[in-house]
Amino acid sequence: MTAVQPPTLEPEVDALEVGTTATRTTGARSRIPWRFLGGRAAFYLFTLWAAITINFFLPRMMKGDAVDQYLARNRNVSPEAADALRALLGLDTDKSLFEQYIDYWAHLLRGDLGVSLLHGLRPVTEVISQALPWTIGLVGFATIVAFTIGTVGGAIIGWRRGSRLDVFIPITTFLGTIPYFWLGMLAIAAFSVNLRWFPIGKAYGVGTKPEWSFEFIGEVIHHGTLPVLTIVIASLGGWMLGMRNMMLTVLDEDYITVAQAKGMPNRRVLWGYAARNAVLPQIQSFALSLGFVVGGTIVMEMVFSYPGIGKLLLDATNAKDYALMQGVFLVITLSVLVANLLADVAYAFLDPRTRQTEA
Known part of the structure; x- marks a missing residue:
């Protein structure tokens, strides 16, 4: 007779260590979800194409253009010079809209975003590169x-539910309902x-000449403290309430x-x-x-007269500076898409359900 082999016992898996949705051994958690990441990358590439296309056509649907605005301020410009400006800005009336669209993509792939009439025909990349660090830093x-602060505080408040810490939720939520500009003006007034603790703006x-020195850095921090506190106070309630719930x-x-x-x-139970x-x-x-950090907070930058991307976009819109508007929109679109792609990658590695869905 053939001996009956005893059944092989599978190693027990601790659901706490693997995750609440774990159905495989811990060795599966190192698998890279290529199908999920590839699908998200394709989606973001399509979204980028759609955003760039809208970015091209939308300003051209507006009444007037940057050259008309420039001619209204400078009446001594000849018609030949005006036509040359339109050709320089990609607004050549001799070309069809489709031909302008192809030229726009050709310049874009070379990293050429055009020139800005609002800033004396300076390259758009140069104008944006000067405003971008201020917005990112602030x-x-x-x-x-x-x-x-909101995530850590919300976790602690949620863990100790029913305690006195719950009072922070209505307070921060109320502060979050106050508009940026109103909170900023109150901070400036106070x-x-x-009290004259902080500068009014700028x-x-x-x-002061910008330079890499401790004196200049200290001055920048002093000027930026009040706007930073305003943004933190106004947005803290949403993070804290979401994490607590x-x-x-x-x-x-x-x-x-x-x-x-x-x-x-x-x-360990709380944080792990x-x-x-x-x-x-x-x-x-x-x-x-x-x-959306790259887009800045337009109202905040206007209240504090801060030289960021938000104020730059507002000035470009008022002047109908197509090239500058398109450049700023493109930078904002790229930053949003890249940030979401990185979030999807982090989500795929942190959440076991993403890997199991692919499997």
């Missing part, structure tokens, strides 16, 4: 600070006009109860299991916020 830093003092949902899951029943320290899963929906919102 709005980007404020967004990261608000996200960090801390700049009355990125640095009048007459997700924590309340996650804390009712069975794996949290099992982890506590095993006698794990509360700190509850907050780790609750933060996943926040990642997409954070990536979107980082993408």
Whole structure:
């Protein structure tokens, strides 16, 4: 008779270590979800093409153009010079709209975004490169600070639900309902006009020459403190409320109860299991916020007279400077798409369900 082989026992998998949706061994978590990432990359490439196309046609649907605005301010320009300006800006009436579209793509692939009439025929890339660091340094830093404080604070408040910490939720939510410009003007009136702690506006003092020195950096930080605090206070409530609500949902899951029943320290359960899963929906919102950092906060930059991308876009729109408008829109679009793509990549590695869906 043939001996009956005893059944082979599969190694037991701890659902707490693998994740609540784990159906395979821990070796599967290192698999790269190529199908998911490839699909997202194709989607973003199509979105980029659509955005660039809209970016080309939308300004041309507006009444008038940058040359008309320029001629209204400078009446001594000859018709020949006006035609040369239109040809330089890609607005040549001798070419069809489709031919202008092809030329636009040809210049775009060479990295040529045209010239800006508003800034004395300077290259658009040069104009944007000078305004971009101010917006990234200010709005980007404020967004990261608000996200960090709001996420950590929301996790702690959600973990200690029913405690006195809950009072922070209505306070921060109320501050988040105040418009940027109103909160900014209140901050200027209180801390700049009355207390004279901070300058009223600008990125640095009048007459100061930008340079890499501790004195200039300190002056920039001094001028940027009030706008940063304004952005953080206005956006903190959304991050804190979102994380707190997700924590309340996650804390009712069975794996949290099992982890506590095993006698794990509360700190490990909080940050290793509850907050780790609750933060996943926040990642997409954070990536979107980082993408829109490049766009800046137009109202905030206007209130504080800050030389960022937001103010640059507003000035270009008022002057109907097509090339500058298209350049700014393109930079904003690229930043949003790249930020969302990076968020999808991070999501794919942090959330086991993404890898299991591909499998």
